[in-house]
Amino acid sequence: MNAPDRNIRPEIRQLDEAAINRIAAGEVVERPASAVKELVENALDAGAARVDISYADGGKTLIRVRDDGHGMSAQDLPLALTRHATSKIDGSDLLNIRSFGFRGEALPSLGAVGRLTVTTRAAGEEGAALSVDGGRVGAVRPEAAQYGTTVTLRDLFHATPARLKFMRSDRAEAQAIADIVKRLAMAEPYVSFTLSDVSNDEARQIFRADAAQGALFDALEER
Numbered sequence: 001m002n003a004p005d006r007n008i009r010p011e012i013r014q015l016d017e018a019a020i021n022r023i024a025a026g027e028v029v030e031r032p033a034s035a036v037k038e039l040v041e042n043a044l045d046a047g048a049a050r051v052d053i054s055y056a057d058g059g060k061t062l063i064r065v066r067d068d069g070h071g072m073s074a075q076d077l078p079l080a081l082t083r084h085a086t087s088k089i090d091g092s093d094l095l096n097i098r099s100f101g102f103r104g105e106a107l108p109s110l111g112a113v114g115r116l117t118v119t120t121r122a123a124g125e126e127g128a129a130l131s132v133d134g135g136r137v138g139a140v141r142p143e144a145a146q147y148g149t150t151v152t153l154r155d156l157f158h159a160t161p162a163r164l165k166f167m168r169s170d171r172a173e174a175q176a177i178a179d180i181v182k183r184l185a186m187a188e189p190y191v192s193f194t195l196s197d198v199s200n201d202e203a204r205q206i207f208r209a210d211a212a213q214g215a216l217f218d219a220l221e222e223r
Contacts, residue, residue, distance in 0.1 A: 029109050031167065032059025032156055033176035038106035039151050040184050043067035046149065049211065050192040053181055056199045058173030060156055068148040072120045074128035074140050080118065081107050081130060081137055107151070111135060113163070115154040121145040134159035170199075178206055185209040 029035050036053060043051045046069025056062035072080060110116050111132030121127035127145030131138045157163040167173065178195060185193045185207075195207040 029113060029156075031176065032063060032173050033180045035059065035063055035110055035114075035153060035156060036065065036177050037180045037184070038110070039063070039065040039153075040181065042106055042151075043069055043149070044184070044188055044191065046070045048148065048191060052194045052196075053177075054196040054198045054203070055174065055177055056197070058168075058170035059177055060167060060170065060173065061154060062198065063153040063156070064150065066148065066150040068146070071122035071125070071148050072128075073122050073125045074142075077118065077120060077128050077130045077140050078137070081111055081116075081132055107132075110151075110153050110156075111137070113159050114156040115158065117152045118149065119143050119145050119152075120149040121147050123147060174206075181207055 029038070032055065036055070036059065040051055040053065043065060046067060048067035048069035050068050052066045054062070054064045107116065107118065112135040115134075116132045117129060118131075119127065119129040127143045128140050129143035129145070130140050157167070168176075174197060181193060181195045185191070189209075189212045192211040193207065193209045194205065197204045197206055
């Protein structure tokens with residue numbers, strides 16, 4: 001690397017929105033397991049009673065999180081892909097946060113570094129879907145869907161290839177995903193979880209925890 005020419009004064013430039021989003025995404029999404037964590041926490045914050053997670057190739061080529069939570073309307077869907085847009089706080093209650101997430105960073109960050117599709121349906125609403133590829137947001141389209149939300153993330157870090165070299169083996173990344181899901185299942189014993197590896201078009205269940213009944217400590221013991 002050449003030494004900088006101290007006679008040349010560098011100019012301060014404003015980065016474009018796509019570059020800003022990719023840089024910010026690195027603080028939220030470090031590896032497939034962190035993407036799973038963000039998406040499952042979103043599902044839990046949406047009141048899900050069941051969360052189904054699947055992945056392929058250690059989460060590098062596919063991560064899918066399906067929940068039966070509140071879902072979103074077609075009108076709210078584009079806003080969900082906007083950075084710092086959230087339904088969890090209104091700005092006046094930063095000292096009284098009761099949700100896993102509140103920054104409004106997860107979906108925009110994932111859309112900035114991968115190929116993201118969000119399919120959702122709220123009670124009394126028609127289903128809708130929206131796709132984002134490397135930060136480029138498409139148009140909302142009608143989509144048949146069950147109540148709740150399904151987030152599909154493909155080709156994580158395809159928009160930031162330099163990040164790929166820091167990824168570990170498929171087996172190591174898959175183990176990290178399983179560890180995250182098990183921890184979240186322990187934190188939410190009244191929610192059902194399934195985790196499946198769908199690599200090579202073959203579904204293999206890695207983990208399952210059915211919703212527990214009764215007192216909290218009894219529910220935790222079952223897990």
